[in-house]
Amino acid sequence: MIIDDQHYDVIIIGTGAGGGTLASKLAPTGKKILVLERGDLSPHEHEHWNVMDMVTKNDMPVTKEQWYDNAGEPFRPQINYWVGGNTKFYGAALMRMRERDFKKVEHLDGISPEWPLKYQDFEPYYTQAEKLYNVHGQGGNDPTEPYRSEEYPYKPVNHEPRMQEICEGISQQGLHPFHLPLGLKQNNRNNYFESPNIEGDTTVLNRSDVKANAEEVGILPALKSPNVTLKTKAKVVCLHTNSSGKEVKGVEAEISGQSYLFFGHIIVLACGAVNSAVLLLKSASEKHPLGLANRSDQVGRNFMKHLNTVMVQFSSAPNKSVFQKTICVNDFYWGDENFSFPMGHIQNTGNILQDMLPTEAMPILSLLVKLMPGFGLRQLANHSIGWWLQTEDLPDPNNRVQVIGNRLHLDYTPNNTEAHDRLIHRWMDVLKTIDRHSDNSLFPWGVYPRSETPIQVVAYQSGTCRFGEDPTTSVLDLNCRTHDVDNLYVVDGSFFPSSSGVTPALTIIANALRVGDHLMERLN
Numbered sequence: 231m232i233i234d235d236q237h238y239d240v241i242i243i244g245t246g247a248g249g250g251t252l253a254s255k256l257a258p259t260g261k262k263i264l265v266l267e268r269g270d271l272s273p274h275e276h277e278h279w280n281v282m283d284m285v286t287k288n289d290m291p292v293t294k295e296q297w298y299d300n301a302g303e304p305f306r307p308q309i310n311y312w313v314g315g316n317t318k319f320y321g322a323a324l325m326r327m328r329e330r331d332f333k334k335v336e337h338l339d340g341i342s343p344e345w346p347l348k349y350q351d352f353e354p355y356y357t358q359a360e361k362l363y364n365v366h367g368q369g370g371n372d373p374t375e376p377y378r379s380e381e382y383p384y385k386p387v388n389h390e391p392r393m394q395e396i397c398e399g400i401s402q403q404g405l406h407p408f409h410l411p412l413g414l415k416q417n418n419r420n421n422y423f424e425s426p427n428i429e430g431d432t433t434v435l436n437r438s439d440v441k442a443n444a445e446e447v448g449i450l451p452a453l454k455s456p457n458v459t460l461k462t463k464a465k466v467v468c469l470h471t472n473s474s475g476k477e478v479k480g481v482e483a484e485i486s487g488q489s490y491l492f493f494g495h496i497i498v499l500a501c502g503a504v505n506s507a508v509l510l511l512k513s514a515s516e517k518h519p520l521g522l523a524n525r526s527d528q529v530g531r532n533f534m535k536h537l538n539t540v541m542v543q544f545s546s547a548p549n550k551s552v553f554q555k556t557i558c559v560n561d562f563y564w565g566d567e568n569f570s571f572p573m574g575h576i577q578n579t580g581n582i583l584q585d586m587l588p589t590e591a592m593p594i595l596s597l598l599v600k601l602m603p604g605f606g607l608r609q610l611a612n613h614s615i616g617w618w619l620q621t622e623d624l625p626d627p628n629n630r631v632q633v634i635g636n637r638l639h640l641d642y643t644p645n646n647t648e649a650h651d652r653l654i655h656r657w658m659d660v661l662k663t664i665d666r667h668s669d670n671s672l673f674p675w676g677v678y679p680r681s682e683t684p685i686q687v688v689a690y691q692s693g694t695c696r697f698g699e700d701p702t703t704s705v706l707d708l709n710c711r712t713h714d715v716d717n718l719y720v721v722d723g724s725f726f727p728s729s730s731g732v733t734p735a736l737t738i739i740a741n742a743l744r745v746g747d748h749l750m751e752r753l754n
Contacts, residue, residue, distance in 0.1 A: 236493075249448075255742065263457060270463055323735075324365050327352075352740050355744045364447070387553065408558055410578065480493055496719065499718070503724040523718060526702050534690075538687065539619045539620075577617070625696075
């Protein structure tokens with residue numbers, strides 16, 4: 231083993247929404263900071279940013295490792311190991327949790343538990359996070375919108391003509407579509423969203439020079455400070471404590487086939503909810519027989535990842551929108567007149583490509599292609615609008631991450647499924663009404679192929695190291711420090727007690743900024 235002769239004030243493991251943001255926050259302190267990332271810097275050439283390449287080519291970022299489901303069957307997770315983590319390939323939709331999300335909420339299938347901190351504790355950090363990640367949005371139209379101390383830092387991305395037509399059709403039904411908040415690099419926005427040069431460029435939001443991600447707004451600015459060091463291709467495999475088990479003294483990592491040991495005063499995990507839990511479980515010792523910081527036996531439990539469905543709407547005229555991901559609808563977030571429980575959140579997907587319409591996953595597409603000679607998947611894709619429907623899944627201690635032998639097991643059974651089914655059918659009714667009153671519908675009788683995301687999709691992972699005041703029922707305290715180990719923190723989505731109905735990225739970013747303030751006080 232190679233022992234690094236440096237001693238760091240802070241070691242951050244992971245560079246995604248949590249780790250990358252925290253590095254940016256702490257860099258100006260002048261403290262000696264080491265950032266370890268198991269992946270590498272991603273390629274920035276334009277041809278490397280095709281959406282489907284990211285999940286189909288062997289040399290693209292989705293990991294080749296195998297995980298195992300609760301039946302013991304192997305699967306390949308759709309997770310990325312690059313500097314910037316999953317923010318390199320996320321949709322950049324950055325939404326605040328609703329004020330009520332932080333309280334106890336009754337769902338049809340159970341209870342979404344109360345958070346130990348409330349919306350007002352996060353609000354200042356949401357504001358900071360939106361500025362840091364250049365969020366473009368517009369307040370005042372979302373019926374569930376929480377209190378804001380400041381307006382969005384940038385104006386929303388305008389709806390293109392076809393998307394504006396859809397918005398008007400939604401509004402005519404008494405609903406309240408609004409501009410989806412998006413994290414985009416302001417200095418490039420006009421180049422890509424108001425220039426004819428991007429005609430046909432359906433991968434625009436996947437361009438690293440457009441999207442605000444943890445590499446661009448977190449890690450790269452932090453590295454301008456001489457006190458910050460980044461080591462890539464550094465897979466952390468174990469955390470070693472002192473003899474009392476109360477502090478982490480060494481971080482063991484594999485770099486280019488060699489074992490390295492790094493020493494630090496404060497250790498921060500930001501590996502994602504799954505891998506942070508795995509690292510704690512793999513760091514079991516005599517003082518921590520169930521896994522590091524796992525006296526409560528809660529590490530790895532209560533895994534959540536939302537119930538997600540992609541739905542496709544077709545039109546007779548081609549959809550010429552260059553960037554269609556601008557619409558959001560929250561009218562069913564807390565239910566409706568026929569269902570008093572929360573249903574969830576709806577937004578556009580990015581532009582649908584031919585390879586995103588797998589006929590084996592959507593049998594109705596296969597039938598349509600057979601019935602319409604010469605009108606294949608490419609034509610269907612060119613005539614499509616994609617919708618993303620998302621429902622909160624509830625924390626369940628049996629939905630958990632485990633390490634059995636050398637295998638990572640992700641035991642997950644979806645819950646709250648009726649609420650999600652109701653959201654699907656309620657949205658289909660909305661689309662049918664739009665299509666009945668439109669000359670643009672390709673299938674006016676209502677054909678809306680859909681596909682649910684399988685266990686492989688863990689983009690919204692959260693909950694495996696929940697925070698709380700009781701060390702018997704939580705892993706972290708209110709500052710996201712582990713109850714059992716004094717100098718060990720977790721700043722990814724692991725800390726969530728519940729998942730809410732919106733994407734977790736902005737809350738992870740805001741929390742990293744909040745924990746950053748605590749660490750700055752501690753370091754000083």
